[in-house]
Amino acid sequence: MTRTLLSVRGVSKNFGDVEALKTITLDLHKGDIVGLVGGNGAGKTTLLRLLCGLYKPSDGHVVFVDDGGIEHPIHKVRSNLGVVPESTGLYARLTAWENIRYHSRLNNIDDKQAWNRTLRLAKALEMEGDLQRQTRGFSRGMRQKTALLRALSHDPDILLLDEPTGGLDVTSARRVRDLVRKLGDEGRTVIYSTHQLNEAQQVCDRIVIIHNGTLRADGSPTKLMEDTGTDSLEDAFVELTQDESREVETPEPASKFQQFWSRLTAGRKQPPSTKSPQNGGE
Template identity: 40%
Template sequence: MLVVDKVSKQFKDKKQIVKAVDYLSLTIPEGHVVGLIGENGAGKTTLLRMLCTLIAPDEGKITLDGNDIYTHKEQVRKRMGVLFGSETGLYSRLTARENLEYFGSLYGMTSHEIKNQIEMLAKRFGMRKYLDRKVEGFSKGMMQKVAIARTLIHNPDIVLFDEPTTGLDITSSNIFREFILQFKKEGKTIIFSTHIMDEIAQLCDDVIMMHKGQMVYEGGLEELYEQENSRDLNYLFTSKIVRGDLYV
């Protein structure tokens, strides 16, 4: 279980101080698929970066199974797979296979484990035709597929995605969604941000709504629908912002 307790993070933008995350508290149960909704600048990416220990909060605490994640960074990172938007993390002069082999080795996987995992991911994402081509020159969609495969190479317990279907065609997006549902069956914890409300509605157990670094809603989708007497997530999010439904 991931617990975020009264966490804040601010950045200096020119001469201004911007509070990206403002006194945020939430709980992400093990094995849940959680959707993260908010406008650009709402603090979604900052929250995800703190969850995976890339940046530390200015205030507050984040724990995983009761342990402070910043005290146990290496153990936490081995349990997580992370993909941030267009930051693929891939080396353009290596082939797709070589990239996956490299990242697999960083996680201490054996050659046999890496080979089997690459074969499975290549098959599922339809990457076999270009698995042994250099990444430079790949289309955005091809690059995104390899980046997602890189995120999953070590079979993590917890996966964080920042707008993961950006650049993917319809078939690849559907394959990604199938992966999410499969992970859910396996008891993995998935947290992903998206502007595509249908993805939230189809895939998620819970939703986190953010606005200007603060919480608008945290909880189960069905509870939200029942509470607001609507299943239109676009309407519900906008309505909560207009009403000023912030958790403070």
């Protein structure tokens, strides 16, 4: 059996009187592509922030399990994670490559190594010609693809994606999905948060449904349909989430997520100078 890479054990998260998540238990395995599905206010983004160590649980634990089977608190091993928040948090005055290089340097990756990896992945997304463009003028889709390249620049074991195809056209969204599948085949663990059930079914081997802060289902799309006696993942989702959805405000603006993540990764608060070579080295 594929080994457990990330373990969520009885995790709850409260914000004052609001119980955002209640007693979530999951094991995520090497090579898993897990679709994290739920409506607005379900608790998906809160769970993602717990998984990357941005939040501390009110109860329970999130641990990373290394190759030797040793467990580490997730906030101690953030270099093993790549994060693509729904709001990308790019520095607008920097080029796409400068944003990516800044992140890779925070993770102590050599510029040439980061450049070569970024160029290979950029070709898969058909944006290698845009790496030296300033991100200020980028479309929503281009910003999403740049954020994905940034998250992959240090070759993380686990990739956390929050609505990764938001704002992408049909062709670009397909390229992102194909890249995610390839990463899973290479042994990367991907947590793929989305509102789109059809997309989750196309990309993910396993679906986790969160509703009103609780775990409602965890299994393959086929298993979820069999368990609910339905013919589609959408019908299975409706069957499992019949109680009325709550309304919960986000604790802080989503646009701050990436800036917080960068600060937690390396403690630096300022982006680098815009002076940059036209390739990976200096």
